[in-house]
Amino acid sequence: MHELGVVFHIIKIVEEVAAENQLTEVESVTLELGEVSGVIESYLQNCWQWAVKKRSAILKDAVLKVETVPAVTYCEDCRKIYGTVEHGKLCPHCGSANTYLQRGNEFQIKEISAC
16 A cells, blocks of 8 residues: 555655744645546545544644546547546547557645645
């Protein structure tokens, strides 16, 4: 379960931002999580709830909000985009495999809300 390591990394970044901005308490952290990022949201939430209570006074009551970013693939042959999860690597418009993931594998902190 790599989600615990991911949570520890998020906590570290948020604590650094909090220190730089002299925050005393963080209410919530909003993440953008790509649909094909490989991170399982339910595991992430469970790890978050455990870790913030054990490891961070400033985050102990913080809520983790997750916004899912849909996976979209671009076809270089027909220049169309399509849903990656529904169709995979092969373009449903022309059948080409000359495609690449445009978005949907990101994992980033979007917002930190504090008191």
